[in-house]
Structure formats: structure tokens, C-alpha cells
Amino acid sequence: MTSPLPAHLPFSTLVRDATKAEHTRAENSTFMSDMLSGRLGLEAYTRYTEQLWFVYQALEEAAGRLGGDPVAGPFVRRELFRLPSLERDLDHLHGTPAWRGTVTPLASTETYANRITEVSRDWPGGYVAHHYTRYLGDLSGGQVVRGSAERNWGFARKGDGVRFYVFEDIPNPAAFKRGYRELLDSVPADDEEKWRIVGECGRAFTLNTAVFEELAAPAPTAG
Numbered sequence: 001m002t003s004p005l006p007a008h009l010p011f012s013t014l015v016r017d018a019t020k021a022e023h024t025r026a027e028n029s030t031f032m033s034d035m036l037s038g039r040l041g042l043e044a045y046t047r048y049t050e051q052l053w054f055v056y057q058a059l060e061e062a063a064g065r066l067g068g069d070p071v072a073g074p075f076v077r078r079e080l081f082r083l084p085s086l087e088r089d090l091d092h093l094h095g096t097p098a099w100r101g102t103v104t105p106l107a108s109t110e111t112y113a114n115r116i117t118e119v120s121r122d123w124p125g126g127y128v129a130h131h132y133t134r135y136l137g138d139l140s141g142g143q144v145v146r147g148s149a150e151r152n153w154g155f156a157r158k159g160d161g162v163r164f165y166v167f168e169d170i171p172n173p174a175a176f177k178r179g180y181r182e183l184l185d186s187v188p189a190d191d192e193e194k195w196r197i198v199g200e201c202g203r204a205f206t207l208n209t210a211v212f213e214e215l216a217a218p219a220p221t222a223g
């Protein structure tokens with residue numbers, strides 16, 4: 001038996017409030033802080049962008065399957081898709097398209113991507129949790145990351161290297177986010193399912209933080 005949702009609390013507010021502490025932890029992780037302050041070099045930003053590529057492959061492959069689903073389908077919007085932009089950024093960061101054959105996911109990234117794929121197969125509400133955690137974050141704090149990357153490494157404003165953070169087909173992100181929150185508020189789920197979704201959002205944040213921790217860890221030395 002789960003508790004009912006607090007009366008009059010929109011689901012979008014519940015989700016945001018329930019993940020606030022996790023958000024602060026992700027935002028203040030050593031890797032993020034060191035990367036955004038410029039303490040880490042372009043090489044760290046490239047490694048981070050590579051890991052995002054694996055995450056968005058999982059998210060957007062699943063989107064292809066879930067477009068007609070009554071719960072997850074309304075969230076699947078072509079203008080959010082990030083894979084083509086990520087690939088352009090990685091072509092630019094590596095200076096060659098050959099990275100496709102060489103980059104590998106970290107263990108934490110693999111765990112994260114596998115979880116997205118797993119829920120997308122049998123739990124559309126779980127997919128919504130992962131969708132929210134990434135795309136609403138990209139539309140929000142992602143803009144802070146873009147600004148720092150442009151300043152730290154001299155990318156052209158909204159150009160190659162930071163296209164992942166540029167939603168060309170969303171001219172008004174604030175309005176888009178309002179519409180997204182309305183979608184969350186009207187998700188066809190009972191209170192028990194909504195609490196499960198909140199729990200999965202927490203898990204999604206933890207999975208992101210684990211990737212930051214692994215990115216911050218010194219690479220193992222040979223021998």
C-alpha cells in the first residue's frame with residue numbers, strides 16, 4: 001500500500017521536489033565542478049560527451065519503440081532527439097568520424113544505458129522517468145554547461161562541440177518546459193504508479209552521478 005499523492009500537488013512539482021537533493025548532488029559532483037570551472041581539459045569534456053552518446057542511443061532507440069504507447073508516447077518528441085547533434089559534436093571533438101569504432105562505455109554508463117533499455121521494454125512509466133531526468137535537464141542546466149564549454153574551450157556559440165545543448169527546433173524552451181510539465185501532470189497513472197516513477201527518477205539521477213564518479217576516477221595504470 002503506497003501513500004496517496006499530497007492533495008493539490010501537481011505531479012511535475014512532486015517529481016522536481018523529490019529529486020532536488022539528488023539534483024544538487026549531481027550538479028556539485030567533483031567531475032562536473034572541475035569540468036565546468038575549466039580545471040579539467042577538453043579531453044574530459046570529450047570523454048563525458050562520449051558517455052552521453054551511449055546514454056542517448058538507449059534513450060532514443062527506446063523512443064522509436066514507444067511512440068505509440070499511451071503513457072510514454074506523448075513524451076516522445078522528435079525535436080528533443082539528441083543523437084545527431086551528439087555525433088556532430090564528437091566528429092568535431094575528435095576531428096574525424098573514426099571515434100565511432102573506438103569509444104567504449106564506462107561500466108557505470110553501461111549500467112545506466114541497460115536500465116533505460118530494460119524499463120523501456122516493460123515499464124513505460126519508468127521510461128518517462130529517464131526521459132524527464134535527461135531531457136528536462138538538458139533544456140535547463142544544460143545551458144549552463146554549454147556556456148562554460150564555449151568559454152573554456154572556445155567553441156563557436158551554439159556551434160560544433162556544443163550542439164548537444166542546442167535544441168534547434170525548440171525556439172522557446174521555457175514554453176516547452178511548461179508544456180512538458182503539463183504532460184507529466186496528466187500522465188495516465190494512479191498514485192502508486194506515480195510514486196514508482198518518482199523512485200525511478202531518483203535512480204536515474206543516481207545513475208548519472210555514478211557516471212560522473214567514474215569519469216573523475218583516475219584511469220587505471222597498466223601493469
Ligand code: HEM
Nearest residue numbers: 015016026027032132133134136137140141142144205208
Ligand atoms: C552543472 C550541472 C547542472 C546545472 C548547473 C544544473 C542546473 C539546473 C537549473 C538551473 C535548473 C532549473 C531550470 C528551471 O527551473 O527551468 C535545472 C533543472 C533540471 N535539471 Fe539540472 N543542472 C545540472 C545538472 C543536472 C544533471 C546531471 C541532471 C540529471 C541528469 C539534471 C537534471 C535536471 C532536471 C530534470 C531539471 C528539471 C527540474 C524540473 O523543473 O522539474 N541537471 N538544472
